[in-house]
Amino acid sequence: xxxxxxxxxxxxxxxxxxxxxxxxxxxxxxxxxxxxxxxxxxxxxxxxxxxxxxxxxxxxxxxxxxxxxxxxxxxxxxxxxxxxxxxxxxxxxxxxxxxxxxxxxxxxxxxxxxxxxxxxxxxxxxxxxxxxxxxxxxxxxxxxxxxxxxxxxxxxxxxxxxxxxxxxxxxxxxxxxxxxxxxxxxxxxxxxxxxxxxxxxxxxxxxxxxxxxxxxxxxxxxxxxxxxxxxxxxxxxxxxxxxxxxxxxxxxxxxxxxxxxxxxxxxxxxxxxxxxxxxxxxxxxxxxxxxxxxxxxxxxxxxxxxxxxxxxxxxxxxxxxxxxxxxxxxxxxxxxxxxxxxxxxxxxxxxxxxxxxxxxxxxxxxxxxxxxxxxxxxxxxxxxxxxxxxxxxxxxxxxxxxxxxxxxxxxxxxxxxxxxxxxxxxxxxx
Numbered sequence: 001x002x003x004x005x006x007x008x009x010x011x012x013x014x015x016x017x018x019x020x021x022x023x024x025x026x027x028x029x030x031x032x033x034x035x036x037x038x039x040x041x042x043x044x045x046x047x048x049x050x051x052x053x054x055x056x057x058x059x060x061x062x063x064x065x066x067x068x069x070x071x072x073x074x075x076x077x078x079x080x081x082x083x084x085x086x087x088x089x090x091x092x093x094x095x096x097x098x099x100x101x102x103x104x105x106x107x108x109x110x111x112x113x114x115x116x117x118x119x120x121x122x123x124x125x126x127x128x129x130x131x132x133x134x135x136x137x138x139x140x141x142x143x144x145x146x147x148x149x150x151x152x153x154x155x156x157x158x159x160x161x162x163x164x165x166x167x168x169x170x171x172x173x174x175x176x177x178x179x180x181x182x183x184x185x186x187x188x189x190x191x192x193x194x195x196x197x198x199x200x201x202x203x204x205x206x207x208x209x210x211x212x213x214x215x216x217x218x219x220x221x222x223x224x225x226x227x228x229x230x231x232x233x234x235x236x237x238x239x240x241x242x243x244x245x246x247x248x249x250x251x252x253x254x255x256x257x258x259x260x261x262x263x264x265x266x267x268x269x270x271x272x273x274x275x276x277x278x279x280x281x282x283x284x285x286x287x288x289x290x291x292x293x294x295x296x297x298x299x300x301x302x303x304x305x306x307x308x309x310x311x312x313x314x315x316x317x318x319x320x321x322x323x324x325x326x327x328x329x330x331x332x333x334x335x336x337x338x339x340x341x342x343x344x345x346x347x348x349x350x351x352x353x354x355x356x357x358x359x360x361x362x363x364x365x366x367x368x369x370x371x372x373x374x375x376x377x378x379x380x381x382x383x384x385x386x387x388x389x390x391x392x393x394x395x396x397x398x399x400x401x402x403x404x405x406x407x408x409x410x411x412x413x414x415x416x417x418x419x420x421x422x423x424x425x426x427x428x429x430x
Contacts, residue, residue, distance in 0.1 A: 001081070001082050001083045001084070001085060002079060002080070002081050002085050003016065003020075003079065003080045003081075003082075004077075004078075004079050005077070005078035005079065005080070006077045006078075007075045007076070007077065008076055008077070008078040009076065010076075010107055010110040010111055011110070012078070013078050013080065013092060013111065014110060014111070016080060017080065017090070017092075020080070020082060030059050031059045031060050031061050031089065031090075031113055031116065032058055032059055032060060032116065032117075033058065033060045033061075033113070033116050033117045033118065033119055033284070033287070034060060034061045034062075034063060034111075034112045034113045034116060034117070034118045034119070035051055035054075035055075035060045035061070035062050035063070035089075035119050035121060035284070036063050036064075036065065036108055036118060036119070036120045036121070036135060036138070036139065037051060037062065037063070037064040037065065037121050037122075037123065038065045038067075038104060038120065038121070038122050038126075038135050039064065039065070039066060039067070039122070039123050039124055040066070040067050040124050040125075041066055041067065041068045041095075042124075043123050043124050044064060044066045044093075046123070046276070047064070047121070047123040047276075048062065048064055048091060048093070049277070050123075050275070050276040050277040050280055051064075051089070051091075051121070051277075051280065052086060052087045052089060052091065053087070053277035053280075053281070054277055054280045054281040054284055055086075055087050055089035056087055057281050057284075058281065058284045058285075059089055060089050060284075061089060061090050061092070061111070061112075061113050062086075062089050062090070062091045062092065063092045063094070063108055063111050063112075064091065064092070064093045064094065065094055065096060065104040065107065065108065065135070066093060066094065066095045066096065067096050067101050067104075068095050068096060068097050069097050069098070070098065070099075070101050071098065072097055072098050073097065073098050074097060074098035074099045074100040075097045075098065075100070076094055076095065076096060076097075076100060076107065077094075077095040077097070078092070078093065078094055078095075079091075079092070079093040079095070080092055080093075081093070092111055094107055104134070104135055105134035105135045105137070105138060108135060108138060109138065112138070117140045117141070117287050118138050118139045118140055118141075119139055119140065119141045119142075119143065119283075119284060119287070120135055120136055120138070120139035120141070120142045120143065121142075121143040121144075121280065122142075122143070122144045122145070123145055123148070123276070124145075124148055125148065125149065126144035126145075128158055128162060129162040129164075130142040130144060130162070130164070130167050131162075131164035131166070131167065132162075139166070140166055140287055141166045141168065141283070141286075141287050142164075142166055142167050142168070143168050143169070143170060143280070143283050144159070144167075144168075144169055144170070145169065145170040145171065145276075146159065146169050146170075146171050146206040147170070147171050147174075147204075147205070147206050147207065149206075152171075152204050152205065152206035152209070153206065153209055153307075155206065156169075156206055156209055156210070156297065156301060157301070159297060160297045160298050160301055160302075163294060163297060163298055165289035165294075166288075166289055168283055168290055168293055169206070169210070169293070169297075170276060170279045170280065170283070171206040171207045171210055172207075172210055172290075172293050172296075173274065173278075173279035173280075173282045173283055174207040174234075174273075174274050174279055175207050175210060175211045175214070175234065176274070176282060177271060177272075177274070178211055178234065178237065178248065178271075179211070179214060181248060181259065181269065181271070182215075182237060182239070182246075182248060185246055185248070185259060185261075186239075186246075188264075189263070190241070190243050190263060192241040192242050192243060193241070193242070194219050194221050194239050194240065194241060195221060195240045195241065195242070196221050196222050196223070196224075196239075196240040197212075197215045197216075197219065197221060197222075197223045197224070197237065197238065197239050197240065198223075198224045198226055198236075198237070198238040198240075198314060198319060198320045199211055199212040199215065199223065199224070199225055199226065199234075199236075199237050199238075200226040200227075200228055200234075200235045200236045200237075200311040200314070200320055200321075201225075201226075201227075201228055201232065201233060201234040201235050201236075202227075202228050202229065202230050202231055202232040202233050202234075202235075203227045203228070203229070203230050204230045204231065205232070205233050205234055207233070207234050208225065208233075208234045208235075209225060209301065209304070210296060210297070210301075211234065211237065212224075212225040212300075212304045213296045213297065213300030213301040213303070213304055214292070214296040214300055215237075215239075215300075216300045216301075216303035216304050216305075217295050217296050217299050217300030217303060218296075218300075219239075222305040223303070223304050223305050224304075224305050224306045224309055224314070224319075225304050225305075225306065225307045225309075226309050226310060226311040226314050226320055227307070227309070227310050227311060228252075228310075228311045232252045233252065233273065234250070235249065235250065235251065235252060235311065235323055236248065236249040236250070236311075236320065236321050236323065236326070237249075238319075238320055238321050241261075243261075243262060243263055244261060244262035244263065245261070245262075245321070246259075246260075246261045247259070247260050247261070247321040247326075249321045249322075249323055249325075249326035250271050250326075251323035251324070251326055251327045252323065254327065254330075255270060255271060255272045255273070256268060256269070256270065256271070256327075256330045257269045257270075257271035257326070257330075258326040258329050258330050258333075260321075260329070266329050266333060267333075268329075268330045268333045268334065
């Protein structure tokens with residue numbers, strides 16, 4: 001349900017919310033926070049839709065300050081969305097006209113939920129110092145999106161200079177899956193020291209810059225940030241090790257990535273690009289300061305070794321992985337995927353399971369053998385149950401089942417016609 005209140009006030013909005021509860025019962029009373037969105041008219045609906053999606057996991061009151069026009073007479077056009085139009089939240093939209101655009105904090109204050117955290121989100125151009133902004137001063141956590149800035153890298157430098165506890169960036173959430181995959185890949189053999197790293201991505205990709213900063217801070221090794229064409233996003237990461245490079249590559253225009261190392265089989269991984277709703281949901285999971293983000297932004301960004309190299313030049317020099325090679329490997333793995341049953345053979349006389357040469361490595365072969373042994377055991381158990389049922393059926397005269405699932409007794413009755421016994425139908429039909 002959507003209720004429009006043109007040329008209204010926060011007092012009138014609060015009264016309308018109370019009357020809606022009295023008329024229709026409780027509306028979103030289990031809210032855990034207030035989410036304040038400070039946005040321009042062009043991005044407003046997409047931002048509200050993302051917030052509503054995030055409210056499925058984090059029920060909240062959404063207050064959207066929509067800056068429509070700074071000229072003309074001052075007025076506030078209000079809108080309330082509840083029920084199906086607000087999911088697990090209640091949405092209050094304030095469209096600001098004229099001088100009231102500068103008084104957003106005063107409009108938000110009466111609409112905040114009592115005794116609950118406040119999170120601010122700037123989907124578009126954000127103030128230079130989020131914590132010093134009048135709206136930001138009301139918030140425990142402040143979220144911006146450096147990717148929408150004209151110069152994303154310069155925006156990250158401003159964020160590092162003005163960082164306060166509670167600041168975060170949607171670009172940081174966009175690399176969560178990449179950070180998890182790289183951390184997991186370093187937890188398996190060979191356990192070797194990283195000697196360097198190369199991160200390739202779009203020249204306008206702040207997510208690529210943050211990932212390079214995180215690696216520089218966490219590994220304390222030289223990190224090169226290679227440039228690809230604008231709009232291509234994060235493409236690849238190479239971690240140099242004595243036994244060979246560890247490469248995680250997701251070519252532009254696909255969600256399939258490859259993870260490879262000379263001592264391990266190439267793995268094909270589904271690595272989707274995360275939506276704003278997914279990233280916002282992640283950021284709302286924590287309301288305290290993100291120390292890892294702070295270290296990557298404030299300290300790691302300055303440690304990135306170089307930002308002048310192009311990805312194509314490093315690929316030709318063998319210092320960065322090739323996206324086209326990754327695309328080819330992913331397609332080849334899809335065509336030649338080997339099942340566990342093809343990796344083993346069963347010796348029925350000796351009751352043993354042996355690995356074949358189709359297993360890519362000993363670890364995978366052992367897993368395939370275990371799966372086959374388990375499958376054989378289950379098959380034996382099922383066969384045993386079937387034998388027991390057959391023996392029980394034979395003990396009951398005239399009740400043994402035929403191949404078609406009907407009892408022999410029933411089949412005989414059907415073949416000889418209606419029974420004349422006392423238990424047969426009065427009309428002589430079965």
